[in-house]
Amino acid sequence: MKLRIEKEELQKALQNIQGVVDKKTTMPILSHFMLKADKAAFIMATDLEIALKGPITAEIIEKGSLCIPARKLFEIVKEVEGGILLESQENNWLRISAGKSTFKLMGLPEEEYPALPEIGKTEELNIDAGLLRNMIEKTVYATGDSDTRYTLNGLLLHLIPAKKTTELKLVGTDGHRLAIISSKLASPLSSEMKLILPKKGAMELKRILETSSGTITVHLEKNHIFFTIGDIVLTSRLIEGNYPNYDQVIPKDNEKQVIIDKVTCLKALRRTSIMSREKTNAVRFDVEQGKITLISINPDIGEAREEIAAQYKGESISIGYNARYLMDAIQAMDGETIRFEIQEPLSPTLLVEAAGEGAMCVIMPMRV
Amino acid sequence: MAFKDIIGQENALNILKGLIAKGRVPHALLFAGEEGIGKKLAAINFAKALNCRGKVKGIDSCGACPSCVKINKLLKPETLITAGEGDDNLKEKIYMSHPDTALILPYKNEIRIKIIRTLEEHLSYKPFEGNYKIAIIDNSDEMNNETSNAFLSTLEAPAAKSIIILVSSKPGILLPTIRSRCQQVFFSPLPLKKMEELLREKVKGLDDEKLFLLSAVSGGRIGYAITEGLIEKRDSLLEKFLLMTGNPGKEIWEEREEMEEWFEWCQLWLRDIAVLKASGGTGLLINRDKREEMEGLASGASLKNIIELSEGLNKIKRVLDRNLNIAITVNHTSMLMRKMLGRQNVRDN
Numbered sequence: 001m002k003l004r005i006e007k008e009e010l011q012k013a014l015q016n017i018q019g020v021v022d023k024k025t026t027m028p029i030l031s032h033f034m035l036k037a038d039k040a041a042f043i044m045a046t047d048l049e050i051a052l053k054g055p056i057t058a059e060i061i062e063k064g065s066l067c068i069p070a071r072k073l074f075e076i077v078k079e080v081e082g083g084i085l086l087e088s089q090e091n092n093w094l095r096i097s098a099g100k101s102t103f104k105l106m107g108l109p110e111e112e113y114p115a116l117p118e119i120g121k122t123e124e125l126n127i128d129a130g131l132l133r134n135m136i137e138k139t140v141y142a143t144g145d146s147d148t149r150y151t152l153n154g155l156l157l158h159l160i161p162a163k164k165t166t167e168l169k170l171v172g173t174d175g176h177r178l179a180i181i182s183s184k185l186a187s188p189l190s191s192e193m194k195l196i197l198p199k200k201g202a203m204e205l206k207r208i209l210e211t212s213s214g215t216i217t218v219h220l221e222k223n224h225i226f227f228t229i230g231d232i233v234l235t236s237r238l239i240e241g242n243y244p245n246y247d248q249v250i251p252k253d254n255e256k257q258v259i260i261d262k263v264t265c266l267k268a269l270r271r272t273s274i275m276s277r278e279k280t281n282a283v284r285f286d287v288e289q290g291k292i293t294l295i296s297i298n299p300d301i302g303e304a305r306e307e308i309a310a311q312y313k314g315e316s317i318s319i320g321y322n323a324r325y326l327m328d329a330i331q332a333m334d335g336e337t338i339r340f341e342i343q344e345p346l347s348p349t350l351l352v353e354a355a356g357e358g359a360m361c362v363i364m365p366m367r368v
Numbered sequence: 369m370a371f372k373d374i375i376g377q378e379n380a381l382n383i384l385k386g387l388i389a390k391g392r393v394p395h396a397l398l399f400a401g402e403e404g405i406g407k408k409l410a411a412i413n414f415a416k417a418l419n420c421r422g423k424v425k426g427i428d429s430c431g432a433c434p435s436c437v438k439i440n441k442l443l444k445p446e447t448l449i450t451a452g453e454g455d456d457n458l459k460e461k462i463y464m465s466h467p468d469t470a471l472i473l474p475y476k477n478e479i480r481i482k483i484i485r486t487l488e489e490h491l492s493y494k495p496f497e498g499n500y501k502i503a504i505i506d507n508s509d510e511m512n513n514e515t516s517n518a519f520l521s522t523l524e525a526p527a528a529k530s531i532i533i534l535v536s537s538k539p540g541i542l543l544p545t546i547r548s549r550c551q552q553v554f555f556s557p558l559p560l561k562k563m564e565e566l567l568r569e570k571v572k573g574l575d576d577e578k579l580f581l582l583s584a585v586s587g588g589r590i591g592y593a594i595t596e597g598l599i600e601k602r603d604s605l606l607e608k609f610l611l612m613t614g615n616p617g618k619e620i621w622e623e624r625e626e627m628e629e630w631f632e633w634c635q636l637w638l639r640d641i642a643v644l645k646a647s648g649g650t651g652l653l654i655n656r657d658k659r660e661e662m663e664g665l666a667s668g669a670s671l672k673n674i675i676e677l678s679e680g681l682n683k684i685k686r687v688l689d690r691n692l693n694i695a696i697t698v699n700h701t702s703m704l705m706r707k708m709l710g711r712q713n714v715r716d717n
Binding site: 026027028048049111112114115116117146148150151153198222223224237238239240241 | 434435437438448462464465466467485486488489491492493494495496497527528529530
């Protein structure tokens, strides 16, 4: 393999995969990325959870492939100037020359790199980049973090086929709260599917979608999901197992409905939660006709109280929440107001977005 | 390297092949049998066969496809880097050369709970490039209680497409709750005749007497029989055995490992002594070439005492890794041997 690449191009490409190249050393080769030059050149990196593959503009002098330590090459590329010549030599050595400097870097053969499946002739969906980004943003905050119930460490993609369209539901939950959003896609699908996308995959996808627009293609394989965004392909391994039945958790026919201004509520929560216990973050909502009083009491320090206006016409009710969960949910939602749907002080509360796609979040209340 | 290269374990291999052929590979297996007879080798080749992408006749692995080449590296884990290398805090020894196959070894004679957590996470995903996610836990009897108990739920119902293979030469030490969750595959030592045949093939230029000795002394463990200097090792350890019945002095063993080995070998000699005592003849001896020594040892002992000594030495061996004081151990062992072998007065002479 022999190719000439501009410094900026290589630096940009390496920058993009930094988040994917593994720092842990369970498998030493994962600190490498694969550079392959055939008709065109591309680079690929994986941490066994997600994989990123993208083209790189290069003048190909000789075809070939090599796995290169990502961190070291990135450091080299940062310091050198002008065009860079990459040349593979015997025993997987890589010779890097730029200007008057040359480097030799120990590489590994392509065969040792985890073999990523190719996109086959499987189910394919098209989805607007902005919409998908928005949907991920409004659900991913509720997913679990290294939970031993592994299915919760990912985002559920529930695809329900209808006539010529498909309903896509995204669900995230950590057992204490659940965020859900649904949208209609124009592409058809043959059968219902439930896939669990790991949190890291969802976050990386969101990051890439932030700088892209237009339509992206999603390919669904048995074990992987592929997102084709322009010329970049993001692959994510799926999580094994059955996702909990989320529909059961969403409270229906809620009598008590409270409409609150989003910004006012968020600010009041931030202020009152200063005084709540750090571990629980508990804030009590005393809901009365036309207003809510937010109260947090910490016997060791003191207490905080704030009154905010709300549209509500029912009997008074007192209910406690983890302020962080409320803030996460409210922050992710669009529009000026948020609708709280409450049943009993100890049964789950449903937060509904007033504008946008109608994102919802179910939050388990606390005993206060 | 493939199934066909594993010597003398037809029974176990047939079971494994049958499982693959029927497509009914259980999610938890326990490979049990003496040390040095190819359990880990079989486990690695089982993993290869399950994930092989090449074409081979029958059920086996091709050994040449990228998947086989990657898994093959697990045969020499010392050449792979692992998490925890040089970092005592991690205390992990997990090797992966193939994204779906992991080999776990004890770290400082212990398998800790943290590694099980890592493993569980690894199994929670769908396979990356193979058909199955496989975890091989070698010397699995070194899982501590905490680890074993944390492992139970995973072992009972791991994520789909997961196969956990526990390898152990001391399956009896595993918690019964662990054992009952695994399908056990037994690997047995080879019979004497088969060993002699194999050794004749493997090692050239051995006379019949040497063939018999290697086959018998190694206890049917082919891997052990072909290690270099086995007979010399026996000779030097037997010398120490004789020394122990007299006045051994403090520095009889150079290192701990040798001491542990010695306790293992003791059983072999005690067996011979007991045979002499019980049958009165030398026909069934293993250490035929050391007949005189054996007879000498047998002379002053009763069968009951020999068996008692065997149990006593076993007991000491079991607690060896608990940081015993070497000098006291030597003294105690020597005293026990003198008493049981009827050599009470040796010291006085």
